[in-house]
Amino acid sequence: MTPAQAPVGVLIKRVDPDVPLPEYAHPGDAGADLRTTESRVLEPGERAVLPTGVCIALPEGYAAFVHPRSGLAARCGVALVNAPGTVDAGYRGEIKVIVVNLDPRESVRFERFDRIAQLVVQQVEKVRFQEVAELPDSARAAGGFGSTGGHSAVGGTTGGNRYASVVSDREGQ
Template sequence: MNKPVIAFKWLEEADQALGLPQYETPGAAGADVRANFAPDAREGMILQPGARALVPTGMALEIPEGYEVQIRPRSGLALKHGITLPNSPGTIDSDYRGPLGVIVQNGGDTAFEITHGMRIAQMVVAPVVQGWFMLTDNLSDTARGVGGFGSTGVK
């Protein structure tokens, strides 16, 4: 299987020593993304309970047409500290070329420090299928029909 190439560009004040996103194990689906604060903000930030912030990564990227990059929470931060991404998965479209920032939210009950270089999220490269949208007066019948939330029962 051919791997799509995701091209990265460092932003002007980025700390390039932090490196590009990286898969931490051979079987990892997501590559870890690090907080990369500007030189005047390298002390990081404190995220109070319930607060959210846009955390810079110091990069912009180019995704091949037919793919997207999904930004997802790191499970360890979510379990241990309540740190999540409120728009998860966040989608980066193939035609976006701006800075990559990660919206982080503290769902925990104590303040959380996001430090320069901290692994704050993971990115997953995924294929995109665009559908055709069409208006109709009738939809086909199914066994479930119009049954909505909870209609399939609890087991």
């Protein structure tokens, strides 16, 4: 077992003085709950940008990612339009969450200080892109969308690469 790492220090400023700070609901949670400062009703298919009432200053080399809450998705059909949303280390504005009501019939009501998303802070690497004429081979190669099968619409649940062969067959027509 490895010793627990010390928490990363993140400076936070409340835009709304009454909003609870993001917090982890359970030990071991990856995401800290973000709350909205605004009451709002979303009709079926409607989206909105909800304020969270907080701004953060991340250390260089870190980013925060705004993830959906699984309970809102399962119970209400609420999703995040750009999930996960990215908060860069240099951003100092209020964190806002773009929510959408995907339920075809029911509206969703958000009350002030309802939990609407999770904030996950992660260390991120800077890369240096190096242009080359060819990339090295790999086992996957260019296999992308649906390349492993696994769904009845793309050739059963046994895996395989039926989708890629269908695309290849179509390309030749």
